[in-house]
Amino acid sequence: xxxxxxxxxxxxxxxxxxxxxxxxxxxxxxxxxxxxxxxxxxxxxxxxxxxxxxxxxxxxxxxxxxxxxxxxxxxxxxxxxxxxxxxxxxxxxxxxxxxxxxxxxxxxxxxxxxxxxxxxxxxxxxxxxxxxxxxxxxxxxxxxxxxxxxxxxxxxxxxxxxxxxxxxxxxxxxxxxxxxxxxxxxxxxxxxxxxxxxxxxxxxxxxxxxxxxxxxxxxxxxxxxxxxxxxxxxxxxxxxxxxxxxxxxxxxxxxxxxxxxxxxxxxxxxxxxxxxxxxxxxxxxxxxxxxxxxxxxxxxxxxxxxxxxxxxxxxxxxxxxxxxxxxxxxxxxxxxxxxxxxxxxxxxxxxxxxxxxxxxxxxxxxxxxxxxxxxxxxxxxxxxxxxxxxxxxxxxxxxxxxxxxxxxxxxxx
Numbered sequence: 001x002x003x004x005x006x007x008x009x010x011x012x013x014x015x016x017x018x019x020x021x022x023x024x025x026x027x028x029x030x031x032x033x034x035x036x037x038x039x040x041x042x043x044x045x046x047x048x049x050x051x052x053x054x055x056x057x058x059x060x061x062x063x064x065x066x067x068x069x070x071x072x073x074x075x076x077x078x079x080x081x082x083x084x085x086x087x088x089x090x091x092x093x094x095x096x097x098x099x100x101x102x103x104x105x106x107x108x109x110x111x112x113x114x115x116x117x118x119x120x121x122x123x124x125x126x127x128x129x130x131x132x133x134x135x136x137x138x139x140x141x142x143x144x145x146x147x148x149x150x151x152x153x154x155x156x157x158x159x160x161x162x163x164x165x166x167x168x169x170x171x172x173x174x175x176x177x178x179x180x181x182x183x184x185x186x187x188x189x190x191x192x193x194x195x196x197x198x199x200x201x202x203x204x205x206x207x208x209x210x211x212x213x214x215x216x217x218x219x220x221x222x223x224x225x226x227x228x229x230x231x232x233x234x235x236x237x238x239x240x241x242x243x244x245x246x247x248x249x250x251x252x253x254x255x256x257x258x259x260x261x262x263x264x265x266x267x268x269x270x271x272x273x274x275x276x277x278x279x280x281x282x283x284x285x286x287x288x289x290x291x292x293x294x295x296x297x298x299x300x301x302x303x304x305x306x307x308x309x310x311x312x313x314x315x316x317x318x319x320x321x322x323x324x325x326x327x328x329x330x331x332x333x334x335x336x337x338x339x340x341x342x343x344x345x346x347x348x349x350x351x352x353x354x355x356x357x358x359x360x361x362x363x364x365x366x367x368x369x370x371x372x373x374x375x376x377x378x379x380x381x382x383x384x385x386x387x388x389x390x391x392x393x394x395x396x397x398x399x400x401x402x403x404x405x406x407x408x409x410x411x412x413x
Contacts, residue, residue, distance in 0.1 A: 008108045013041075015103040019078030021046045023070050025091060025102070026082040027059050027282050029204075033112050034082035035060055046331065049079070051094060052321065062160070071100055078102075082109065110231065117212030117230075124209040133222040134202050141220055143174045143195065147222040148183065149207035151289060152335070152354025153379075155183045156361070157250040158224040162192025164261035172220060178202050185336045189361075190264045216257075226253055262331065263384070266361040268340075276344060282306055283342050285316040285350030286325060292371035294351070296325070298401050303327045304347065305409055313347070316355065347412050356381060365389040367411050369404070 016022060016038075022045040024031050024038075031048055038045050047063045049070040055063055063356035081104035083091055085262060088104060096100050125133040130141050139145055146162070148155040159177060177187040180203050187196040208242045210216060210223040211230060217223065226249065227235035235253075243249050251257045286299045303325050306313050314331045315324040316338060324330040331338055339358050342348045347365040350356050352375045359366050360381045366389065370376040376394045391411045395404040 003326060008105060008111060011107070012103065012108050013043075015078060016043055016080075020076050022078045022080060023047050023049045023065075023290055024080050024082050025049050025095075027064050027065065030084055030109060030113075031082040032060065033116050033301045034080060034109070035062070037112050037115075044361065045080075046077075051091065067094065067098075071098055072308075076135050080104075088127065114212065117208045118374070119207045119334050120208035121212055123205045126218065129219040131218050133207055137197070137199075137202060140174075142172045143176050143177050144170065144172050144220055144222060145178055145197075147178045147203055147206040147210070148180070149203050150225045152183065152186065153357035154225055154250075154354075155179065155186045156189075156354070157246070158254065158267075159187050159190045159193060160361075161250060161255050161257060161261060162190065162264040163264040164192075164257055165255055166192065168257060168261065177224075178206065183335075185334060186358075189266050189268075189336070193266055207247045222255065222377045224254060230325040244378060246379055246381075247384055277346070278344050281314065281345040282311045283331060283345050283350075284315055284325065284328065285312045285348065285353065285355055287318065287322045288351040288353035291351045291353060291375060294369070294371065294395065294401075295398065298395075298398075298405070299325045300327070301401070302405055302408065306412070307406065309409075309412075313413075314341075314345075316342075316350075349408060349412070352379060356372070357384075359388065360385045363387075365391075365411075367391045367408055369408075370394045 022043070024034050024045055026034070027048045027050050035045070035048070045062070047065050047070065049060050049065050049067045074194060077099055079095065079102040081088065081091060081095070081102050085106060088106070092104060122353050123135050124131065129375070131145060133139060141154055148158055155287055162175050162177070166175060175192060176197060177193045178197045178199065179187055180200050181198055184198045187193050193194045206223070211228065216227050226238055229235070237243065237253055238249070243252055247263070251259070251261050284299060285304065286294065303313050304327065307327055313328040315328040317324055317330040317332050331341055333341060335358065337357070339362055342359055343362045343364045344365070347367060348359055349367045350369065352368050352370050356366065356368050366383060368390065370392060372395070376392065380392060382392065391406050393404055395401070
């Protein structure tokens with residue numbers, strides 16, 4: 001539904017008034033932000049909804065339902081689409097096919113985002129160019145606090161460059177990584193960090209603060225991801241010559257390190273169990289947050305071929321939304337334990353994801369399936385790790401499935 005920017009709020013309130021029930025489509029950060037706004041304005045809503053069966057069933061004391069359950073009475077239920085721009089097209093297509101009436105306005109969500117940022121600014125206290133407090137946590141001036149707000153790979157590369165950061169004589173040299181709870185293990189995989197703070201609230205506050213104020217660096221603070229505008233567009237530096245590779249981007253754009261800065265080797269204390277290879281075990285990783293998914297039929301055929309060759313096959317399952325492919329056993333370990341499990345297997349076949357970055361630091365045969373040219377060209381792990389057994393398979397469409405399955409099986413052996 002298209003809306004005039006000058007009347008964004010009026011059109012939103014008018015839409016809400018036309019329905020006896022409201023649902024928020026989206027249970028992520030944008031959905032939660034929208035729910036907070038509705039509650040502030042004392043606008044009641046019934047539930048959140050998502051495309052597929054939800055991982056959790058309750059969010060902010062509201063039920064999370066599948067979209068098909070929500071739209072049983074479409075004439076009475078208003079749907080507020082609250083998702084990021086990159087996910088909006090797919091969801092709007094789903095709603096259009098079902099004949100739903102909905103409210104979606106990128107400008108409305110942008111305004112809510114700005115309001116959220118303004119609240120975070122008040123939770124971060126700056127004095128004389130130092131970050132001195134975030135929420136209730138008091139920070140030190142002799143420590144550089146690095147906020148890691150993005151994905152697994154981003155956190156890994158930042159953590160692996162901390163030793164180089166200190167070696168180059170930066171001030172302060174003492175380093176503290178601020179990590180999300182889901183990344184709590186990653187900072188300890190390298191020796192460069194002197195301290196680690198695990199706090200979703202602090203990460204979110206600093207993420208919003210840096211975005212809103214466009215502040216990426218203070219005397220004792222570094223934003224551990226790429227500069228972006230308030231509309232999530234990368235700074236022009238991201239595309240400049242010499243910054244096309246993975247390491248160059250983190251080295252230059254995030255941490256301002258010299259070209260000679262190198263990643264630290266991962267700290268691994270392997271026991272005898274993990275030292276024994278199981279060459280007839282294969283792990284597949286068919287799920288990713290930042291890569292286009294392949295149809296289940298691709299993975300099912302791959303599993304059939306592997307089992308036919310005598311391999312035992314496992315599926316990495318990171319959440320309740322993810323299911324083991326038929327004919328495989330589920331691996332549901334932590335990030336570290338999953339990586340250690342994979343290292344003793346014969347090979348890992350994975351969509352290009354943060355787990356690929358993690359496994360790049362390990363000694364494992366890694367077959368990376370790229371589902372876009374950007375992943376193939378700009379996020380190629382062969383440019384990062386100087387070791388054998390990282391193989392790239394580009395699969396940009398279903399018509400390539402058979403050919404790519406043949407390629408994978410040839411690499412597996």
